[in-house]
Amino acid sequence: MAEHTIKMPDVGEGVAEAELVEWHVKVGDPVREDMVLAAVMTDKATVEIPSPFEGEISWLGAEIGDVVAVGSPLIRIKTAGEGLKEESPKEVTPTPNPSPQGRGEPDSAPPKAEKASTDEAAAPVQSKAKTSAPPSPLWGGIKGGGSSLSSGAPRAEGEKPLASPAVRLRAKDAGIDLRQVAGSGPAGRISHEDLDAFLSAGRSTSAARGLARNTEVTEIKVVGLRRKIAEKMALAKRSIPHITYVEEIDVTALEELRAAMNAARKPDQPKLTMLPFLMRAMAKAIGEQPEINAIYDDEAGIIRQHGGIHIGIAAQTATGLVVPVARHVEARDIWDCGAEVNRLAEAAKSGTASRDELSGSTITITSLGAMGGIVTTPVINHPEVAIVGVNKMMMRPVWDGTQFIPRKMMNLSSSFDHRVIDGWDAARFIQRIKTLLEAPALIFVD
CATH class of the missing domain: 4.10.320.10 (E3-binding domain)
Incomplete structure (x- = not known):
């Protein structure tokens, strides 16, 4: 028997280490060539490590959650032959899944072995069967x-x-x-x-x-995507002095317009939610206040204002929070925004969003839908300088000067980087969005 050592591969882009988020095998398991052995996560992607050959797992060099340096021994596999060899996986391909969860189970059934090695390959399987028997009272x-x-x-x-x-x-x-x-x-x-x-x-x-x-x-x-979320939230709160501004919006007219547009939409047009209207309102408001659409480079001490409006849409998935990005909202009409929101939501839910679709935002929208509460304090998506939070819509009595009338009301709870955005400018930005949403026809006026 020969024993091959598989090292942590170089996953590219200058990454020196990766976090082990999933083992697909354990010591004693038979494996075949190209079978997925493990999954590791970098800052940008999850990477699956396949087996370069057929054999049996003899040693695992890390536990779930460990950060392993590139080139470090990770797995050892016994194969037919002699000697001890060090190998790297013959191919390492980043997967589009932004998290270590949500993959199908690995195909762990070994191929039919040669007669001479049948007993050797069957031993670990029999051992597993014995240990998995139900315990006695x-x-x-x-x-x-x-x-x-x-x-x-x-x-x-x-x-x-x-x-x-x-x-x-x-x-x-x-x-x-x-x-x-x-x-x-x-x-x-x-x-x-x-x-x-x-x-x-x-x-x-x-x-x-x-x-x-x-x-x-x-x-x-705390491993995988949850660790990445924790690190990013801690970075944002540690380095960004937040200012949160809350304003209530009367969305009665907007809801009437949305219902009318949905009733008249063409078969190839998406059903509109609140988000496309908010995206278009933000794009118009950013046109008047470009400093809101910016990235703050802490280390260089530089604020980068972007002409392109790339709106990140925080989405809760089964594996955690991800932020797919709708690019160049300034060039999209209301229907195009709706279609892009639907596409990104499906990609996030299914775990098929690419790295490009999960990075590069310049401002973010966060919403908890029907559970949005009355007020929230959104955490800025570092290194952006603003995030707009949508709270739930409620029917409330509103005084019109002579009487109380029922109106559909919704709060916007938004946070800003106070190093870049002054309170006055934050309020002016939200007030402009309020005006556009309360008189939604203005959204369509160039």
């Missing part, structure tokens, strides 16, 4: 169990107990945590007899009101 009184009492849970971590509604109700009333009860039924199903045995064994309960103490502490390592 840990306390006496249950069919097939021993006589000793243990304080540990009688099932694997995260395994949900099986029980009928009647058994669950009885356990709740008795203050019994079913995760601590071993079941004697099929697939570990818990019966009333199991509850009786649990109680007779002297296990503690909290019968009063069916409540039980939960002293469990779960440690979750």
Whole structure:
């Protein structure tokens, strides 16, 4: 047998290290050529590392969350042959997924091996089967169990107990945590007899009101996209003195216009949401205040005002917060903005957004949709100097001078880099957006 060492590959763009975010294999697993072994994350992309050859994993050189330098030993694979060799993956291709999550499971089924190596390849699989067998009950009184009492849970971590509604109700009333009860039924199903045995064994309960103490502490390592989000938010709050300005907007006329435009739209036109109107209003307001559409280079001490308006749209996905970018909004009409928002939202949701689509914004919109709250304090997307936050729309009574009338109202909560944007300029920018949204016909006037 020969043992090959695979090193952390050079992922390009001057990156000297990458964070290990996912193992697709473990020691003892058989692998084949081109099978994905691991995934690492840089500041810009997730990179999958394939196997250069067929063999068996003999050593893993890092844990999830570790930052590994380029060129460091990462994996060792035993193959047919002799000697110890150091190899780099024959091909490392950045994937478009902005996070380590959301990929399909690796194809871990090994190809049919030569007869001479059948026993060797099968050994780790058999070992895995033995260790994955369900644990035996840990306390006496249950069919097939021993006589000793243990304080540990009688099932694997995260395994949900099986029980009928009647058994669950009885356990709740008795203050019994079913995760601590071993079941004697099929697939570990818990019966009333199991509850009786649990109680007779002297296990503690909290019968009063069916409540039980939960002293469990779960440690979750911050890795991958969540670590990147944490680092960027910390950088923004540490280096940018935020000023947040909140203004309420009467969007009654805008909602009427939006409904009318959607009713009259052509088959190839997207259904308009609030965002395309806000994007166009921001583009017009930026035309009057170009200093808002800027990047502040902290190290160089330079403010770079951009002519092109590239609006980042903060989107929550199953794996975390990403910010796809709608480029050159100044050159897009309302329908084009709507189509681009839909396209970027789908790309973010499916994890297919490219690196170019996730970088290069000059100002950002953030919205929590129906959960937007009344007021928020958005964190600026460093190194930008402004972010516009959309709060939820609500029907409120508004005094028109003679009476209260129902109006659709929405707050904008926006933050600005106070090193670059003075409070007066921040207020003027939001007030201009307010004017455009409250009289939406002005959005279409050049």
